[in-house]
Amino acid sequence: xxxxxxxxxxxxxxxxxxxxxxxxxxxxxxxxxxxxxxxxxxxxxxxxxxxxxxxxxxxxxxxxxxxxxxxxxxxxxxxxxxxxxxxxxxxxxxxxxxxxxxxxxxxxxxxxxxxxxxxxxxxxxxxxxxxxxxxxxxxxxxxxxxxxxxxxxxxxxxxxxxxxxxxxxxxxxxxxxxxxxxxxxxxxxxxxxxxxxxxxxxxxxxxxxxxxxxxxxxxxxxxxxxxxxxxxxxxxxxxxxxxxxxxxxxxxxxxxxxxxxxxxxxxxxxxxxxxxxxxxxxxxxxxxxxxxxxxxxxxxxxxxxxxxxxxxxxxxxxxxxxxxxxxxxxxxxxxxxxxxxxxxxxxxxxxxxxxxxxxxxxxxxxxxxxxxxxxxxxxxxxxxxxxxxxxxxxxxxxxxxxxxxxxxxxxxxxxxxxxxxxxx
Numbered sequence: 001x002x003x004x005x006x007x008x009x010x011x012x013x014x015x016x017x018x019x020x021x022x023x024x025x026x027x028x029x030x031x032x033x034x035x036x037x038x039x040x041x042x043x044x045x046x047x048x049x050x051x052x053x054x055x056x057x058x059x060x061x062x063x064x065x066x067x068x069x070x071x072x073x074x075x076x077x078x079x080x081x082x083x084x085x086x087x088x089x090x091x092x093x094x095x096x097x098x099x100x101x102x103x104x105x106x107x108x109x110x111x112x113x114x115x116x117x118x119x120x121x122x123x124x125x126x127x128x129x130x131x132x133x134x135x136x137x138x139x140x141x142x143x144x145x146x147x148x149x150x151x152x153x154x155x156x157x158x159x160x161x162x163x164x165x166x167x168x169x170x171x172x173x174x175x176x177x178x179x180x181x182x183x184x185x186x187x188x189x190x191x192x193x194x195x196x197x198x199x200x201x202x203x204x205x206x207x208x209x210x211x212x213x214x215x216x217x218x219x220x221x222x223x224x225x226x227x228x229x230x231x232x233x234x235x236x237x238x239x240x241x242x243x244x245x246x247x248x249x250x251x252x253x254x255x256x257x258x259x260x261x262x263x264x265x266x267x268x269x270x271x272x273x274x275x276x277x278x279x280x281x282x283x284x285x286x287x288x289x290x291x292x293x294x295x296x297x298x299x300x301x302x303x304x305x306x307x308x309x310x311x312x313x314x315x316x317x318x319x320x321x322x323x324x325x326x327x328x329x330x331x332x333x334x335x336x337x338x339x340x341x342x343x344x345x346x347x348x349x350x351x352x353x354x355x356x357x358x359x360x361x362x363x364x365x366x367x368x369x370x371x372x373x374x375x376x377x378x379x380x381x382x383x384x385x386x387x388x389x390x391x392x393x394x395x396x397x398x399x400x401x402x403x404x405x406x407x408x409x410x411x412x413x414x415x416x417x418x419x420x421x422x423x424x
Contacts, residue, residue, distance in 0.1 A: 001073070003078070004026050004027075004078065004079050004186055005026065005027045005028075005076060005077045005078050005079065006019070006022050006026050006027070006028045006029070006079045006080075006081065006186075006290070006321045007028075007029050007030075007031055007074035007076060007077035007079070007080050007081070007109075008028065008029070008030050008031065008081045008083060008176025009031050009032075009074075009080060009081065009082045009084065009105055009106065010031075010082065010083040010084040010085075010098075010102065010296075011030045011031070011032040011034075011037060011038070011041065011067060012048065012083070012084075012085065012302055013048050013050055013156055013158050013260075013330065014030075014061075014119060014154040014156045015030065015032075015081075015083035015084075015119075016030065016046060016048070016050060016051055017043070017050050017051055017156060017164070017165040018081065018083060018119070018154075018156075018165055019065065019067075019081075020051050020056060020065060020128070021165050021166050021190050022058045022081075023059045023063040023064070023065035024059070024063055024190065025189050025190050026079075026186075026189075027064065027078060028063075028065050029065075029067070029068060029073055029074050030065070030066070030067040030068070031067070031069070031071070031073070031074050031077055031105070031336035032067065032068075032069060033069060034069070035069045038067045038068060038229055039069075041056065041067045042066065042067055042087065044056055044057040044060065045238070047329070047358070048158070048328075048330065049159075049219070049328060049329060049346070050156070050158065051201070052330075057360055066152060066354050066416065067136075069274070071105065071108060071109060071274070074109055075109040076160075077114075078113065078114045078115070078116070079113070079114070079115050079186065080106050080109075080110065080113070080114065080116040080117070081116075081117045081118075081119060081152075082099070082102045082103070082106065082117070082120060082131075083114065083119040083120060083154060084096050084098040084099060084101075084102045084117060084120055085120070085260060085332075086098065086099060086120045086121050086122055086264070086265050086268070086319075086392075087260070087264060087333075088267050088268075091124055091280070092166050092267045092287075093267070093271060094122075094123070094267060094268045094271055096122075096126065096130060098120075099118075099122070099126070099130070099131055100130070100131075101132045102120075103132075103134035103135050103138070104135075104138050106135055106136025106138075106139075106306065107134060107135040107136070107139040108138055108139070109139070110135060110139050110141065110147050110149065111147075112141065112146045112147065113147070114147050114148075115147070115148045115149065115150065115174075115179060115182065115183065116135065116147065116148075116149050116150075117149070117150040117152055117183055118131060118149070118150075118151050118152075119151075119152055119153060119154040119270065121153060121154065121208055121209060121212070121261065121264075121265050122205055122208075122209070122268060123205065123206075123268040123269055123271065123272035124202040124203075124205045124206045124209070124272060125202060125205070126205065127149060127151050127201050127205060127304055128143075128149070128201055128202070130293060132149055132151075134275060138331060143175070144175050144176060147187075148174065148175050148176060148179040149174070149175045149179075149201070150172065150173055150174040150175065150179060150180065150183040150201065151172075151173050151201045151204045151205055152170055152171060152172045152173070152183065152204065152410065153170075153171055153204060153205070153207065153211075154207030154208075155168045155170065155211075156168075156294055158325065158328045158330045159208060159267055159326065159327045159328030159330070165189060166190060166192050167191075167192050167193055168191070168193065168277045169191070169193040169194060169195065169196060170187050170191055170194075170195045170196070170247055170411075171196050171197075171198055171204050171207055171363060172184045172187050172195045172196070172198065172204070173198040173199075173200060173201045173203065174201070175201060176186070176314065177362055180197060181197075183198045208389065209265050209268050209272075209320070210269065210270045212261045212264075212265035212266065213265055213266040213269050214284055215250055216257060216260050216262050216263065216265075216266050216283075216286050216287065216290060217266075217282060217283065217286040217373045218221045218250060218252045219252055219253075219254070219255065219257050219262075219286075219290060219292050219309065220257075220286035220287075220289040221252070221286075221423070222240065222252045222253060222254045223254045223255070223289055223290060224289055225239070225254070225295055226254035226424045227296065230284075230422075233357070235278065235423075236254060236423075236424065237253075237413055237423070238284075240252075240253065240403075243362070251282055253413065254293075254424040255293070255411060255422075255424060256290075256293050256294060256335040256336065256338070256339075256385070256411065257290040257291075257293070257295070257328065258324035258325075258332075258333045258334045258335035259324040259325060259332060259333055259334070260324075260330075260332045261285075263290065263291075263333055263335070264333065265289050266283050266284075266286065266289065267270060268342075269283060270283050270284055270287075288336075291335075291338075293335065293338070293424075294335045294336070294337070294338020294339045295339075295342040296304040297339050297342075297383065297385075297409065297411055297424070298338075298339050298342030298343045298346075298374065299342070300409065300422055301317075301343075301383055301407060301409045301422070302333065302343075302346055302383060304379065304407045304409065304422050305381055305407050308405055308406075308407060308421075309405070310380050310405060310406070310407065312346050312348060313346070313347055313348070314347060314348065314349060314380045315348045315349065315380040316349045316351070316377065316378070316380050316381075316384065317343060317347070317348045317349065317350050317351070317379060317380065317381045317382075318351050318352075318353060318375070318379040318381065318383070318397070318401065319339060319340060319343075319350060319351070319352045319353070319382075319383050319385050320353055320354075320382060320383065320384045320385055320386065320388075320391055321354050321384070321385040321387075322334060322336045322337075322352050322354040322357045322381055322385070322386065323336075323354060323356050323357050323386055323388075324336075325357065326387040326388050326389070326392075326412075327384070327388055327389055328356065329356045329357055329361075331357050331358075331361060331362055331365060331366075334350075336385045336386065337366050338352055339383060339385060339392055340350050340368060351375055351377075351379070352368065352369075352370040352371070352373065353370070353371050353372075353374055353375060354370055354371075354372065354386070354388075355372055355373075355388065355390055356388060357370060357372075359371070359372060359404045374401065375401065377401075378401060378402060378403045379401055379402055379403065379406065380402075380403055380405075380406055380407070381402075381406060381407040381408070381409070382398065382401065382402060382406070382407075382408050383408075383409045383411065384408065384409070384410045384412055384414065385412070386409055386411075386412065387412040387414050391412075391414060391415075394413045394415075394416075398415075398419060407421045407422075408420045408421055408422075409414075409421060409422045409423065410423035410424075411423065411424055412420070
């Protein structure tokens with residue numbers, strides 16, 4: 001165990017916390033193509049806010065952790081971990097391009113006897129059928145003879161300061177029984193709650209992709225319930241609170257499903273099934289339901305405005321929050337953009353306020369302007385779209401930003417019931 005030297009490929013929301021953790025026990029190098037990201041990390045700051053500056057600086061100064069964009073600096077490593085994004089394209093087809101490129105990177109530096117472990121979410125078979133051949137072609141080495149592989153799916157929850165990487169029970173697997181044992185021991189060295197060693201790489205891949213697919217389907221169910229109960233004039237939260245008193249009721253809340261996992265992973269599983277000639281009806285139905293919730297929120301808001309006699313055309317609407325989830329700056333695949341685009345069709349004036357999101361990143365990715373400070377003007381309507389702690393603590397004085405006749409639509413169910421006009 002003492003001769004393990006780790007390289008983590010990809011220093012985003014998954015790779016950096018993992019690399020920082022491994023550096024406490026092993027010599028660890030983080031590799032990322034983004035030189036600005038590397039420079040910021042080596043200066044001791046993580047702009048994703050996943051690793052506190054104090055921990056990052058300790059890793060650098062006390063444990064020798066370093067980040068680089070220089071391929072030569074990871075050539076001496078013998079345990080490579082790939083933690084790059086696995087998005088979908090405009091047609092919701094899995095885009096394995098980042099994985100292919102990362103595999104080429106590994107293939108350029110891997111040596112005989114080395115191990116590569118993939119953490120990126122994929123459908124069963126991707127590691128061995130898609131990624132490993134790229135490493136073989138690039139390196140000239142033979143899989144399971146010259147080098148070995150494993151899969152340990154990431155379980156990072158962005159913004160979650162309770163279920164941090166060291167506390168997550170990790171699934172591990174390896175391309176041979178012996179390698180599976182080695183990988184399991186390496187991960188167990190730094191994890192508080194240990195590991196679950198899966199019998200094969202494909203089982204580990206499948207376990208990961210169904211975790212988020214299951215959650216997606218459950219949220220789709222309560223989103224549909226919300227639509228039904230709204231038509232009935234029943235408060236969905238009241239219903240869920242009542243049903244939740246049963247011991248085996250699964251407690252979920254309606255809402256927008258965005259981000260890089262829950263709203264993406266079901267498409268990976270669906271495409272895999274379709275390739276085998278099976279049409280996954282429940283999985284895709286759940287995706288359709290959840291993908292339509294942004295437009296639903298916009299339409300419900302407009303209806304409430306009309307009921308109050310508010311002129312919708314050229315009205316002033318404030319969207320509170322833009323990140324895909326609360327208390328983190330991550331705007332990847334945020335579904336708040338769906339609310340924004342749907343409202344645009346009504347020709348309203350939209351202001352998006354988010355104290356966590358980086359306006360420059362939002363502008364680059366989505367082409368819209370947002371503000372980081374609460375606007376001073378008065379609005380006809382406010383949509384509480386993200387449950388940031390600033391909003392949950394009611395630090396925003398709603399009366400000060402809204403006109404006398406107004407609408408508040410609470411997507412997250414965090415505002416006092418007496419001041420809102422509608423919620424999911």
